[in-house]
């Protein structure tokens with residue numbers, strides 16, 4: 386963590402990254418990426434090999450604004466969502482559209498896991514919590 390405040394009265398609020406994606410899709414939700422040649426911000430599902438582009442991350446206010454722009458531009462709803470920070474154990478970057486990163490451990494969805502997957506050359510570090518939001522907060526260092 387780079388922005389830890391030295392004043393214990395005013396702990397720094399961590400800058401949690403946000404990504405922008407389609408609200409829903411019949412297939413895989415598109416994420417906002419920068420097109421490698423045009424530089425335009427487009428859906429990673431709108432061009433060949435778009436899934437090879439890392440989804441953009443930004444502060445929440447920018448993400449909210451971009452989601453609104455993308456909704457107008459594409460005619461379907463886009464939303465902003467919390468994206469994972471790099472692995473707190475090994476520093477590996479985890480893409481916002483990495484579906485294997487975080488998922489429920491049971492049918493009741495009362496136990497959630499976030500992890501740095503060894504099958505993606507990660508270190509195997511895992512965290513657990515009772516909700517999706519909580520496990521993302523723990524991963525991002527927002528809650529202990």
Ligand SMILES: [Zn+2]
Nearest residue numbers: 472475501508
């Ligand atoms: Zn790791």
